[in-house]
Amino acid sequence: MAGKTYDLVLTARWIITVENDGEVLENHALAIRNGVIEAILPAAQAATLDAVRHVKLDSHVLMPGLINLHGHSAMSLLRGMADDLALMDWLTGHIWPTEGKHVRDDFVFDGAMLAMAEMIRCGTTTINDMYFFHGAMARAGLAAGMRTFVGCSILEFPTNYAVNADDYISKALAERREFLGEDLVTFTLAPHAPYTVGDDTFRKVVTLAEQEDMLIHCHIHETGVEVENGVKEHHQRPLARLKALGLLSPRLIAAHMVHLSPEEIALAASHGVSVAHNPSSNMKLASGIAPVAQMLAAGVNVGIGTDGAASNNKLDMLAETRLAALLAKVGTLDPTAVPAATALRMATLNGAKALGIDDRTGSLKAGKQADVIAIDMSALETAPTFDPISHVVYAAGREQVSHVWVKGQALMNERKLQTLDEGALKAKAEDWRHRIVSAK
Template sequence: MTADTIIAADIRINARWLIPVEPLGVVLENQAVLILGNRLEAIVPQAEADTHFRARETIDLPHHVIVPGLINMHGHAAMSLFRGMADDLPLMTWLNNHIWPAEGAFVSERFIADGTQLAMAEMLRTGTTCFSDMYFFPEVAAQMARDTGMRAQVCFPLMEMPTPWGSGPDEYLAKGRDLIDQWRDDPYIRIAIGPHAPYTVNDSTFRRAVAIQHETGAALQVHLHETASEVSEAESQSGQRPIARMENLGVLGRNTQCVHMTALNDQDLAMVRGSGAHVVHCPESNLKLASGFCPVQKLRDAGTNVTIGTDGAASNNDLDLFGEMSTAAMLAKAVAGDAAALSAHDALAMATINGARALGRENELGSLVAGKQADLVAVDLSDPFLQPVYDPASHLVYSNHGRQVSHSWIAGVPQVQEGRLTRIDVPDLMLRVREWHDRIVAAKMN
């Protein structure tokens, strides 16, 4: 670049701090982010931007830290409409006696549309720009995300029993295969295969899912080792731990995302590491349902890519990924017995670049590097309860909550500006949410 070179940009964002995530552990000060179209054109000191760049729009954020858009690697978006409906119960009681009956009574295309939009509003408002969803009517969730301009991995559900979406594995696999073709090469939406869990999917169905995975390149996400009782019951019934069964069936691999992963022994850890599978840690849901503790530091020490997810709002009960990072970091320290385990920068990486790696999109998403997609969020650190600021990364993980997010962009398109959602009609959404609340309450009273 010569002294008189002028480069055009669409948006210039001046920020007090910037955490690029790559390289890990770096905090930059007084940087300018230049966006051209849907990509990051450059990240340079503000003085350099003054000299070499001209932008159509300039946004000054003098008390903010900019980070990559967060990636929520596991959830059931439309279950936001069940938030707080059945709390303080063990996992199987919660599922069998409350959630599955409610799903049978209420889940429909309209339920998925409204519940997914409610979840997206919360996620966008708290810094998430890409999410993974595993729920019924995935075609509706995918379209809702695409219409909003939010990135999503949408996992079509797969289990042996009938559901509101279909009669069984044959129908689920046929519909899912069509969805993979329909959304192939879309820059926002990826369709993945979502076998629910080893205890709801038989060997034959897993093999068919793996065959589709190999044929299409789609990712596969599965709940695995969610509780100690799941593991012990599998051992008593088949003589195999669920992870060993998944390995024997060819489920584990570099394009597989294993959700929850509590109750792991050394053999389990070795199998996961050897397969190259990714782990999705959902600390708050696991704590609330007393499901167990994922040994995050052991997995990381073994070289496994560990990401983070909120799970659904019916078992969390929020979708704030900043809060999830805080819980993950503190829980990892307690489980490892090491206060240095899972630093603030490591937790931020779990919610950004590690998620991008699990999606196979690390060259596009997950860090603030020139040439990548312009998915980023700005967090306001000016509030008195965030003062003084010695280390913005520490504040993001240990002091902040997602409502301090003031701005976000996905592919350079503003999604949150001055704390307001730009592409979701919140008053209209709240009317629809209230209708669902009244219907669900009326049904419980009858």
């Protein structure tokens, strides 16, 4: 390291690497150059390094940025519009009709920007999204500086974006071509759900994913009604149908997976399927408690998502991580079911693994890109700090996230957004509220 000039040296009271469960380094530093962590070393040694900028965070935890494995970012503009309803009533009676009136490129861009500002303020550095007008989502991700997976929704019925499944796929691929080569933007194929996508379309998605080396992102087994209706229509449970169609593979990120038999958990594990667990949304829509502890025990890679702000109603990955640990305990009546360190891995490295980027992010390690957040433990609410991992999961709030970096670029510094204009975003949100209310 002698003779090197680093772009940034971050020194903190604690560093949670997530490389090994429970690993906490006290009074250590990250040395960052060209967006990559080049070394993790004791604070005293780091103080002697030549760097463009030294940041000392004497009361903070440094840890990997949180990875939101399932979201609908643009739906932030529909936050609180239709609460306390069952999923299908919420979708068919309120959300889909409103989307039909308003969802266009500008809606998606403005909603995604609003969501990304909230997510950054919560310590999220990566979003795995699913919606329409994919170029708008990609542009928002680039403007915000977030690592953005753009899920290209595919349905059989028309929306403002496309008229049928082939049209959704064609437009998705065309928009994807515009962003090939962007390091922070990745397009995925997102057939919406087994109840909105037919067999032929699923087969096309599987073939296309293999040809283009794309991930697949799909809602699966979210509600008991979905499973029951799947059996009535297809004479088998949705997951069995998707297996027969070739969808189950390490490419698949299955959102929700609430209603699973032991055999289905084993099936997901044997095919390398990753699951995006969405505790708040599942609770709010009364979908149920996903068998997370059982999935983890079977070897399923489980990450955490917020779902959209319209069904959550906030995009707070710290809160989701806490709920993931607590729900697993109450769902099994076992207080050891999902320990804090496991929940934190779910929110970081497991999400990175699902997205195929665990060689780049998800933990703090020399050679990985510097997707890093700082959480201030000096607050009354986190005093005293015996175990930083426990406090991050069970005690800290999003208001304690003080700094966020992606590839070493500051997205938030001392709670102030660096890439986005908070005032402008609030004004846009109010404008959209007025438009939506006026159109009713």
